[in-house]
Amino acid sequence: MTNNTLASLVPVSPPTRASPTRTDRAGWIVAIGSGLAMLVAGAPVAAVVQGASWFVHAGAAITVVVAAGMLATRAGVAALVAAQLAAVIVLLTALFTDNGVLGLLPGPAALEEMGTLIAGAGEQIDISPAPVVATAEILFLVTAAFGLVAAATYLAAVSASAPAAAAVPLLTAFAVPAALADELLPWWAIVAPAAGYGVLLIVGGKRRQLPGGAALVSGAIALALLVGVAAGAVGTAGRFDGAAGGGGSSGAIGLNPFTALRGQLTQSPPMELFHVRGLTRPAYLRALTLRDYVPESGFQAGRPEPGVALTGDLPDPSGPGEQTSVMIENIGFLDYWLPLYGLPLDVSGVTPDRWAYDDNSGTAYTSRPRAEQRWQQGALLPTASADQLRAVAGADAPPGYLDTIGVDARVAEVAAQVTATSGTDFDRAIAILDFFTAVDSPFRYSLQTAPGGSDDALVEFLTVGRTGYCEQFASAMAVMLRMVGVPARVAVGFTAGIDTGEFRSVGTADAHAWVEAWFPGIGWTTFDPTPLTDGRTLVPPYVEQAREQAGTGTELPAPEAAPPGAQPASQPPPTPDTPGPIGSDPAGPDLADGFPRWPLALIAILALGVAAPAGRRALDRRRRLATIRAGGPAAAGAAWAELLAESADRGAISQTSDTVRAAARRMVRDHQLDDGAQHALRSVVTAVESSWYGDTHPAPVALDSSVQAVRSGIEAGSPIGLRAKLLPRSVLNRLARRRPGTTPRNDKAAHLRI
Numbered sequence: 001m002t003n004n005t006l007a008s009l010v011p012v013s014p015p016t017r018a019s020p021t022r023t024d025r026a027g028w029i030v031a032i033g034s035g036l037a038m039l040v041a042g043a044p045v046a047a048v049v050q051g052a053s054w055f056v057h058a059g060a061a062i063t064v065v066v067a068a069g070m071l072a073t074r075a076g077v078a079a080l081v082a083a084q085l086a087a088v089i090v091l092l093t094a095l096f097t098d099n100g101v102l103g104l105l106p107g108p109a110a111l112e113e114m115g116t117l118i119a120g121a122g123e124q125i126d127i128s129p130a131p132v133v134a135t136a137e138i139l140f141l142v143t144a145a146f147g148l149v150a151a152a153t154y155l156a157a158v159s160a161s162a163p164a165a166a167a168v169p170l171l172t173a174f175a176v177p178a179a180l181a182d183e184l185l186p187w188w189a190i191v192a193p194a195a196g197y198g199v200l201l202i203v204g205g206k207r208r209q210l211p212g213g214a215a216l217v218s219g220a221i222a223l224a225l226l227v228g229v230a231a232g233a234v235g236t237a238g239r240f241d242g243a244a245g246g247g248g249s250s251g252a253i254g255l256n257p258f259t260a261l262r263g264q265l266t267q268s269p270p271m272e273l274f275h276v277r278g279l280t281r282p283a284y285l286r287a288l289t290l291r292d293y294v295p296e297s298g299f300q301a302g303r304p305e306p307g308v309a310l311t312g313d314l315p316d317p318s319g320p321g322e323q324t325s326v327m328i329e330n331i332g333f334l335d336y337w338l339p340l341y342g343l344p345l346d347v348s349g350v351t352p353d354r355w356a357y358d359d360n361s362g363t364a365y366t367s368r369p370r371a372e373q374r375w376q377q378g379a380l381l382p383t384a385s386a387d388q389l390r391a392v393a394g395a396d397a398p399p400g401y402l403d404t405i406g407v408d409a410r411v412a413e414v415a416a417q418v419t420a421t422s423g424t425d426f427d428r429a430i431a432i433l434d435f436f437t438a439v440d441s442p443f444r445y446s447l448q449t450a451p452g453g454s455d456d457a458l459v460e461f462l463t464v465g466r467t468g469y470c471e472q473f474a475s476a477m478a479v480m481l482r483m484v485g486v487p488a489r490v491a492v493g494f495t496a497g498i499d500t501g502e503f504r505s506v507g508t509a510d511a512h513a514w515v516e517a518w519f520p521g522i523g524w525t526t527f528d529p530t531p532l533t534d535g536r537t538l539v540p541p542y543v544e545q546a547r548e549q550a551g552t553g554t555e556l557p558a559p560e561a562a563p564p565g566a567q568p569a570s571q572p573p574p575t576p577d578t579p580g581p582i583g584s585d586p587a588g589p590d591l592a593d594g595f596p597r598w599p600l601a602l603i604a605i606l607a608l609g610v611a612a613p614a615g616r617r618a619l620d621r622r623r624r625l626a627t628i629r630a631g632g633p634a635a636a637g638a639a640w641a642e643l644l645a646e647s648a649d650r651g652a653i654s655q656t657s658d659t660v661r662a663a664a665r666r667m668v669r670d671h672q673l674d675d676g677a678q679h680a681l682r683s684v685v686t687a688v689e690s691s692w693y694g695d696t697h698p699a700p701v702a703l704d705s706s707v708q709a710v711r712s713g714i715e716a717g718s719p720i721g722l723r724a725k726l727l728p729r730s731v732l733n734r735l736a737r738r739r740p741g742t743t744p745r746n747d748k749a750a751h752l753r754i
Contacts, residue, residue: 030158031066031069032066034150034154034157034158035065035066035154038062038149038150038153039055039059039062042058042149045142048132049138050133050134050332057139057146060143061088061091061143061147062146064084064090064091065087065088065147065151066154067087069158069159077155077159080155084154085151088143088144088147088148089106090105090106091143092140093105093106095140095143096140096143097113117140118137120135120137121135121137121138133271270509271508272506273330273506273507274331274494274504274507275328276326276328276503276504277503277504278324278327279496282496282504282538283381284341284496284512284526284528285341285494285495285496285506286340286341286491287339287363287494288337288491288492289361289362289489289490289491290302290489291401292400292403293478293479295405295406295407296456298457304363306358307358307359308359309357310347310350310356310357310364311350311352314344314345314347317380318522319382319384319521319522320383320388322380322383323345324341325378325379326377326379327374327375327377328374328376329503330371330373333371334370334371335370336365337363337365338364338365339493339494340363340379341381343382344378344380345379345380346377347377348376349373349376350372350375351372354367360398362516382522382525383541384522384525386426386542386543386545386549387545388522389425389426389519389525389542390424390426392425392426393425393520396520397518401482401487401488402485402487403482404482407483408458408459410462411459411462414462414480415432415479415481415483416483416484418432418480425485425486425517429481429525430543430550432529433477433527433543435529436473436529436530437530441531443468443473444531445469445473445532446469458479461476469530470513470514473513474529475513477529481517486517486518487518488516488517489515489516490516491514491515492513494512495512495536496510496536496538497510512528512536514530515528515529527543613732614725616728617645617728620645621642621645624639625638629700629704631698631703632697633697635700635703636687636688636691636698636703637692639684639687639688639707640660640684642711643684643707643711644663646711646715647671648728648729648730649720649724650671650714650720650729652666660689661685664681664682668681670718671713671718672718674713674716676713677709677712677714677717678713679709680705680706681710681713683703683706684707
């Protein structure tokens with residue numbers, strides 16, 4: 001290398017690469033702390049989503065957000081946020097869509113799938129009481145929500161260096177599920193978010209504030225623990241009065257039982273809810289009954305009457321019946337209502353003083369949704385015959401069960417025509433039942449029919465559509481019975497389920513609505529007008545007797561395609577391999593061909609993160625070489641920048657005060673360049689100085705040839721391993737220098753910075 005003196009030597013070499021500073025380490029700690037704080041602040045989600053799969057998906061979203069933020073933390077706020085959102089989108093694409101580009105990047109088809117998932121999640125939230133099943137739709141929503149809130153937390157705590165401001169997004173993660181949870185939240189739902197936020201404040205503070213901050217946060221956590229244990233829970237459950245010994249009043253309780261019913265029927269895959277042992281014959285499992293019919297709205301759930309304690313002395317049932325003792329084990333049911341068989345004689349095993357029984361409606365209820373583990377019930381299953389039911393007359397039913405105010409006159413006309421030849425209340429009930437279920441009936445069962453039991457919808461169902469599911473059939477028969485003077489109500493609960501040999505398995509596919517008509521001296525009597533085609537309909541003995549006596553031999557229609565969500569009668573609904581307690585994770589939503597998809601997605605995202613620096617280096621090299629081959633004023637600068645980058649990738653340390661020639665001499669020494677490489681480097685230095693200070697630009701072919709020769713010499717003298725190739729120092733050094741408040745040394749230094 002010659003030592004010719006040049007006029008104006010410019011310091012253009014990169015600064016010495018320093019080890020991570022204490023500030024850098026603190027930033028990493030705050031970044032990781034923001035992720036942990038976000039995860040624990042979302043603990044109340046456990047009250048609104050069943051199982052533990054939501055936690056895994058939330059953790060995955062937070063992990064990719066924190067990882068993307070740490071990789072892009074020196075790239076500016078806009079680039080950092082863009083990287084985090086891109087990471088969340090990649091995660092969602094990999095986990096929940098089948099049409100992503102390379103399985104990771106969202107194309108039009110994948111975006112359409114995401115839109116469908118969002119719509120499905122909204123529908124499930126609308127029709128399902130909390131906690132909802134962790135379906136793919138719900139998990140998609142959880143993953144996306146945690147990803148977005150984690151990005152906001154990171155922005156406040158790390159990018160803006162304001163950990164206290166992270167309380168706003170953390171509050172969102174806590175408050176939204178707390179507000180949605182009907183079941184009061186346990187003590188740890190208070191302690192976990194407080195602990196997470198406290199940790200974030202500590203790691204984001206200054207070292208001298210650490211002892212005081214730790215003491216303050218510890219005190220706050222202890223206070224939260226005391227409050228949580230003393231209060232028992234926190235939440236905003238929708239409640240109604242009227243528990244045992246309490247007063248009650250009329251009015252709605254904000255529950256749409258048909259909406260919840262339809263949500264259970266359409267749930268896929270079906271979920272097992274109960275194991276029933278001791279049932280002597282198939283029977284309906286009643287959860288609640290509906291008395292009030294509101295024109296243009298349909299049957300509504302009203303506030304129960306003040307009842308007696310369910311575990312105390314219950315009213316004596318009337319009418320003939322068969323006594324039995326039933327054990328009901330709860331697998332996955334949480335509600336205001338405790339399902340019971342027939343007429344309850346006694347109930348034990350439930351939480352004392354929490355449940356009341358309203359004899360008027362025949363339902364057991366509590367002030368907020370509960371999930372009892374199991375209960376024993378003594379039941380009277382009615383056994384009245386057709387002749388006994390024909391022999392009674394009158395309408396001494398409790399008040400309200402003959403109300404038809406506001407019902408369209410066309411409904412009365414249909415009811416009168418159907419029962420024109422019937423002489424007793426029982427025969428009228430059988431005539432209306434056969435109107436819907438006879439072999440030649442035009443009515444068909446379908447879950448695809450839009451819900452609706454309102455007056456106009458009822459007329460359309462009876463006269464035009466004639467297709468619906470149990471809501472329409474039960475509502476129509478109950479109103480028609482009232483029109484002809486027979487007291488009636490709609491019951492909501494479950495059909496008999498599947499006999500497994502050891503127990504009866506009752507699940508969401510068994511959710512159902514039917515009609516109960518009042519007969520003096522006998523009581524509420526079951527009629528099911530829904531023409532189910534999957535073998536789940538129960539035909540009571542008195543209905544069979546009436547049909548035999550009439551010589552009709554009415555049968556159900558031949559089985560057709562089973563309604564969505566239904567299971568074949570010969571097979572029990574699917575259950576997890578190992579049945580778990582209430583709220584255990586349902587099978588399936590996270591699996592693809594039996595193997596979890598989320599670990600693969602995490603691995604892919606981490607691989608992309610690791611490969612990002614190497615990809616950036618390859619793009620920089622391609623851009624610079626293209627500039628060299630194009631020639632012009634920028635060619636010499638691009639050539640010198642590329643050689644500095646090759647040198648930096650191999651650990652060569654240059655000083656900020658180095659001139660072009662000083663940097664070249666260091667390059668020769670550090671990489672032990674041979675004569676050919678030294679000659680080529682001399683040509684590059686001459687070209688750089690001529691271009692910058694003499695406005696004479698080199699020939700592209702000659703410059704490109706010299707650069708390639710120097711690069712080959714550097715590679716031969718300083719070979720590097722895989723780690724250095726994946727994490728090129730030229731890229732990492734450049735990111736490390738992008739600190740807030742710094743300015744370029746001069747235009748050329750800024751242009752050539754590696």
